[in-house]
Amino acid sequence: MTAPEAVGLWAAQNLTTNSLQGWIQSNIVPLILLGIAIILLWIGGRGDNAGVARRSIGLLVGLVALGIAVSGSGPRVGQFLASLIVG
Template sequence: MSTMMTLASLAQQEGEITTGGLQTWLQNNVIPLLLLTVAVLLLWLGGGRGDNAGVMRRLGGVVIALAVIGLAVSGAGVDVGTWISSLFTG
């Protein structure tokens, strides 16, 4: 029980608890590792068999996924959503 009180008092002393550090760590470490893994797998699985067209199809999906991650991380998704809704509302 004293541990919980210590954590609560520490949180009150430090101010607001945010996930900014975790988000920065993920952007700097996990995303590049995932990209490297995807690139190696694409080259290994498709390039080794000579299936260059299949590699390019998969690469298109990776580019779309990167665009979605970029929108989510940068916060520009709200602006894109506003623009898309303005196309339908006139």
């Protein structure tokens, strides 16, 4: 089988990344959230409550961005934010 035939065969199989996306969402994202929670608890255990609060705000913004990216609702969120400015 030549290289062009192999490429045509792969295209005919209609390969997607849905399985990889599902694996990342079900395995990697919870591990990241668990790591964040452990770090915040460790910082809070040292008595640096202001540091925990400061980091938590940044983490919330990051988690919102992650949620938008994972759900695929980026265009709808962008249209909503643009309608707030434009009217």
